[in-house]
Amino acid sequence: MARAAPPGGFDLPTGDRQVRRKIIDLRDVTVTVSSTKFSLPFKLKRTITTIVQGVSFHSYEGEILGLIGESGAGKSTILRCITGQMKPSRGTVSVAGIDVVHHKNEAIKRFGYVPQLELISVYDHFTALENVYYFGKMYLSGVGDEQIKQRGKEVLSILGFKEALMGKKAKYLSGGEKKRVSIAIGMVHDPEILLLDEPTTGLDISLRIQVLNYLKNLNKKLGISVVIVSHDLEIAQYCTRIVLLEKGRVIEFGDPEVLINKLLPCEGRAIKLEVAELNEEIIDSIRSLPEVKFVIKTGRNDVKIFAEDIDKVMISKVIEHCDNINIPIASITLDRADFTSYYRIRSKLEKEKNQTVDGSAQPS
Amino acid sequence: MRFITLVRKELASIWADKQALAIVFVLPLVAMLALGLTGQVGGKMIDNLAAGRTTNIGVVNLDTSVGDPRYVLSEEFIGILGEQSSVSITRYETVYAANVSLFYEHIIGFVVINDGFEFNVSAHLPAFVNFYADALYILAQPLIAMKVNDAIKDFKVAYNFTEDEINFDSDDRYQIPSAVFTSWPMVISTVIMAAGLMLATQSVVGDNPIMRVSLTPSKRFEIISAKVAAYTLLEMAEAAVLVAFPYLALGLNFPGDPFSAWLFCSFIAYCGVSMGVFMSTLATTKLQGSQFFLLGFMVLFILGSGVFIQGLDKVFPMGYCQDGVKLIAYKGVSLLAMWDYIWPQIAFGTVFYVAAFISFKMKKGAI
Incomplete structure (x- = not known):
């Protein structure tokens, strides 16, 4: 899928987009955490808990991958492994061909990240455009202010922002608008892949559909690969590929249509x-x-x-x-x-x- | 470049909160006036407070000595004291009688002219006037002190006493234009350190998207450095108000260079901010941040005074700032000659700056 050229023509680590390649590739990922409890009389008890076990899946560029599971299924842990916030105890994680565990700083440039809560991704006292600008500047420090603002406007436009709304402080925006600002922040540096943690949580039905449609739009217009982590089954109809998780394991992986056909007569x-x-x-x-x-x-x-x-x-x-x-x-x-x-x-x-x-x- | 962006972002965040910004600039002025109450400005305030009221002062004359045969000098002095504005004199024969009157609050205090007053004054020997004030009436002591002091001055002028015949006033070797500014260096060091600490203890814990920022190519070292730099700049602006106020608003001219005094204040600002940022990295909630501020404040200003543990004042930076500002502003010492006062502040600030970075590096706030 063809990607829109970045404004101003600045160089971005886009790689070879002509070849269909794996944009996300997890192989046998296992995450364990240990906790130590102290009890009297002076006993230390160490507990090791496996959160994610032997998880393997992949996604090709240009696809929308849905990571679906109930609470405690290990979705967020897997996402943290993909973003490099957590190191797996075993297995490999690669994003756009880069080993996240060993080259986190390089991998960070390749993905855009949209956290679940806008509170932790959007500065309330900045306008929508200022938010996108400051985050863009952190990724593209050598690029001129105007170019980054232009890029910010472009992404915000795709996400349905008019000029006036771009200049409105985030604290005065609605939940859905804030979510879109958060998505624009994730998109501003023209990443190869956009990772979204529960993008529809807390939104009403019309906003949920609106946000998912905007994501589909970004995927179509900019050719960006998308990974959506959610417990919301509704997202599946927007996904090219689905990973169903349960108790830290992958229980199903594949094209949602194929999965449906396989199970249902x-x-x-x-x-x-x-x-x-x-x-x-x-x-x-x-x-x-x-x-x-x-x-x-x-x-x-x-x-x-x-x-x-x-x-x-x-x-x-x-x-x-x-x-x-x-x-x-x-x-x-x-x-x-x-x-x-x-x-x-x-x-x-x-x-x-x-x-x-x-x-x-x-x-x- | 990324560091500059982060500093700009921090400054823009501070700028966006206009209410907090106003407090930052009003706070030092309020502190300066509050802490300088005992000086000349304070004296004027007391005068204003006392205006319209009669100050009832008791007098007990115990003097039996003889001096200049032309005058009864102790009575002359009492007369001059009674002529001071708003003063009403009540005479008592004994100290006991004056004490009883003070107990029932007929007077706010009383003056005792000791035996030997006339003889000593006539012979140009020190004579002493004691006064006793009602400690429950907070203005009594400064009011009486002021009136007695003025009476002594008038008395000396009226009778041509040019030496320290009545030794009542203190003797300051380095005279400064206004007594309020004896506390100015202390105010500067205290306010900048405390305000820096207070603002910076919310800088990390109050920055909700900070972990999102750490998921950009920005290094954690850059994020912490930008916080320290931005808040130090803010404190420098606050210091500018503190330094400029006496020059511009009160028209006072110290012998020293105000710009050097202001630059010197950057070190105490750095100390307060670094310590605050470090504490902010330890806090996991904003409430904890506020508690850390109180903890830091107590440690700095109680232990750091050196009163309880001798020598700690040499570790904490406020003393260096206070003494340094005195030297620069009041004695005209060059900033370049202040290294002995600068390096302990840099060292203190850097210890907390490095600690802040280590603490933030270890922070596990995955989003």
């Missing part, structure tokens, strides 16, 4: 059924149809039905079944599985698998 196609009043009995009764593989509740009165074949015949069978049990249908449409559906079904299967291993229950 009929390439993730589904029937979306909306009824007047939904309850567990109705869900169980639909689940009892022999062709149906999975049923998940997606709203107050609607479900998604996954079956071996999703076609007119299957739709007719569902309608007929609802008639038989006297359930009035509000709407029935063809739909596709999103990553949230995938994640919920996967978690459920995983739980059932574990219960089978324990012998405590039979799979449904």
Whole structure:
């Protein structure tokens, strides 16, 4: 993907962008931390905890990689390893081909970083443009003030900032605007990769979508690779590649479409059924149809039905079944599985698998 | 270049907080006036405070001696004391009677003319006038001192006494234009050190995006150096107010060079700021930063005085600054001859500067 030329033509460590190469590459990364507790009578107890174990994944340039997992899954630890804030106990981490562990200072120039909280990334008493300018100057100390300001304006424009808003102090900006200033700070030195820690946390639904769309826009217009760390499954639809983390391990890695197709029948196609009043009995009764593989509740009165074949015949069978049990249908449409559906079904299967291993229950 | 950017960023951050900036410049003026209360300006203030009120002073004349046969000098002196503005005299036969009156607050103090006053004064020998004031009335002592002092001066002029016949006043070898500025060097060293310490204890812990800055190519050494440089510059601006105030606002001219005195103040500013930045790197919350300031303040001004542990005043920098400013401003000593007063301050500041860097380097604030 072609990148926009930096304003003023200053040299940046962009590397060869024509060859598809790994922009992020983690191999067998393990992070352990030790803590020492003192207890009376004068005993020292050392505990070693493994936070991340044998994590391997990669992303190619121009891609959007999503690092998804619940709290405590090890997302932030992995991000800290990528940014060089933390050294892995084992394994290698490379960013744009640079070994972060041994060449942190060089790697820092290659990525832009957007922390989770604006409080720790944006100076409230500076304007949006001043924030971008000062951080830009720290990266590009030899470049003229005007060039950096120009670059700042360019990035802020892509992120939807008008001239007047650029001159507004950060403390008067909304949460979404501050987040975009933080993203612009990460982008000002024209990095090869942008790392974002929970970029949608704390934003309402419309701002979440807005921020993710701006990221997609940056990815498209500037060709920058993006890594998004989040517990928000919604980001998956913006990602080229997904790393699913659980308890410090990678449980799935790949293209979200491929992952969905691998798990769900009929390439993730589904029937979306909306009824007047939904309850567990109705869900169980639909689940009892022999062709149906999975049923998940997606709203107050609607479900998604996954079956071996999703076609007119299957739709007719569902309608007929609802008639038989006297359930009035509000709407029935063809739909596709999103990553949230995938994640919920996967978690459920995983739980059932574990219960089978324990012998405590039979799979449904 | 990156260092310059970081310094500019720090100065711009300080500039953005106009309220804090105002306090930085108002604080030294308030401190100077407050600490200089006992001097001439203080005296004028006392005069103003006392204006319109009658100062009731008791007098006990115990003198039985004989001097110049033309006058009863002790009574002449009492008369002159009574003529001082706003003074009302009450005579007592005994010290006991005056004490009783003082106890019931009929008077704010009393003057005792000791036996031998007339003889000694006539023979040009030292004679002593004692006074006793109500310690519960804070202005009593300076008020009586001022009135008695003025009465002595008038008495000496009226009767042609040109020597130290009545030895009441202190004798300053190096006379300075206004008594308030005897405390000026102390104010300068104290205010700059304390203000530098106070501001800088919030410099790292109050800078929320500092760890984000450390994820740029900026080195941690540069970040700390920029903090020290920016806050020292701010303290230099504060020092400029302290130095310029007596020259410009009060029209006083010291024999020394004010610019040299101001430059000399940069060393105490460096000390306060370095110590503050170090403490700020240790703090993990702003509240801790404030507590560290109090701790530093106590250590500096209680232990550093050398009163409790002798010799510590030679380690802490305020004494060097105070003595140095006195030498430069009051005695006209050149800044170039002040090395013995400069290097202990540089050493003190540098110890904390290096400690700040080490502490910040070890800080694990991952974001």
